[in-house]
Amino acid sequence: MVTLNINGRDVQVDADPSTPILWALRDNLNMTGTKFGCGMAMCGACTVHLEGQAIRSCVTPISAAVGQKISTIEAMSADKVGKAVQDAWVKHDVPQCGYCQSGQVMSATALLRTNKSPSDTDIDNAMSGNICRCGTYQRIRAAIKDAAKSIA
Ligand code: FES
Numbered sequence: 001m002v003t004l005n006i007n008g009r010d011v012q013v014d015a016d017p018s019t020p021i022l023w024a025l026r027d028n029l030n031m032t033g034t035k036f037g038c039g040m041a042m043c044g045a046c047t048v049h050l051e052g053q054a055i056r057s058c059v060t061p062i063s064a065a066v067g068q069k070i071s072t073i074e075a076m077s078a079d080k081v082g083k084a085v086q087d088a089w090v091k092h093d094v095p096q097c098g099y100c101q102s103g104q105v106m107s108a109t110a111l112l113r114t115n116k117s118p119s120d121t122d123i124d125n126a127m128s129g130n131i132c133r134c135g136t137y138q139r140i141r142a143a144i145k146d147a148a149k150s151i152a
């Protein structure tokens with residue numbers, strides 16, 4: 001058993017310590033908001049926060065998260081910055097198929113926690129690891145700027 005702190009709660013996960021966080025979330029805990037895309041840290045669909053930093057849960061073992069705080073998309077509506085990002089996503093009608101979007105929201109939230117007024121370059125740098133096959137990048141950028149204004 002491995003004890004993880006997920007969205008403010010300690011949970012027991014019956015999995016090998018080398019199991020990626022993504023599969024502990026999805027298979028052990030039935031938290032399916034975090035998505036599997038590439039499994040190789042190349043698409044960002046699986047992004048969660050570890051101690052507030054955006055990480056790729058498909059390549060991060062649960063052993064690396066012991067004693068640290070994991071946050072997932074399921075907790076973002078109760079987070080001031082995460083809620084502002086989600087509201088802006090709705091306002092700008094960002095998703096198309098939606099598959100990449102929980103990862104996009106997690107990366108955008110991590111960005112706005114440390115940078116209250118990101119430039120286009122800041123946004124591009126922070127979001128470059130989150131691929132959207134539907135090409136929603138322009139709406140994502142607009143929504144991040146809107147969320148930044150609402151947080152300010
Ligand atoms: S599934 Fe983790 S980066 Fe693609």
Ligand code: FES
Pocket residue numbers: 095096097098099100101131132133134135136
């Ligand atoms: S909305 Fe379809 S992959 Fe991003």
